[in-house]
Amino acid sequence: AQKITQTQPGMFVQEKEAVTLDCTYDTSDPSYGLFWYKQPSSGEMIFLIYQGSYDQQNATEGRYSLNFQKARKSANLVISASQLGDSAMYFCAMREIVRAGANSKLTFGKGITLSVRP
């Protein structure tokens, strides 16, 4: 079974500073993918970044980077130069890498609320 853990309470960061949102996972699958989604107050789920379990490099997408530590089973999201628009809920999610006929549903953590202060 897969499990995603996000235990941080609400996070606060000063505008223009960096912030790390924690995510740990548990799986017995050798192949899996890790995702971060942003959900602003409007409710839509916005894909931010993806990391495959066999990727050699940590994923980066603009101001987002994923600090992937496979041995520790952690996939923390780092947001650099925070902006006011970054205030939202952030969800970590995982899916097994699909084999023929296998389900590729996402398993989500409970999310972390990030508030960016001006």
Place this chain on the structure above:
Amino acid sequence: GAGVSQSPSNKVTEKGKDVELRCDPISGHTALYWYRQSLGQGLEFLIYFQGNSAPDKSGLPSDRFSAERTGGSVSTLTIQRTQQEDSAVYLCASSVGTSGNEQFFGPGTRLTVL
């Protein structure tokens, strides 16, 4: 190109009534997923369709929930005899296929059962 669309955006119903929620995936996406998000919680997987394969219904919470996907495109999630605990946001997502990394989410349907 249009994204995933869902209708209605909001639905208020009385306990015991049936409701139907609709999802239009992105054109060409063969995989379609339904999730449920209760207030302040993460997303809970409900059901998954991939092409012509039998759907994975393992996340449906009870037999009051069912879903179908017609013609490999539009999907309808039906909740029969709604209960107050069914109140949640129901999110639909689609992806290019099982090998697609990203699932694109619709705006959701907020269901309130009185």
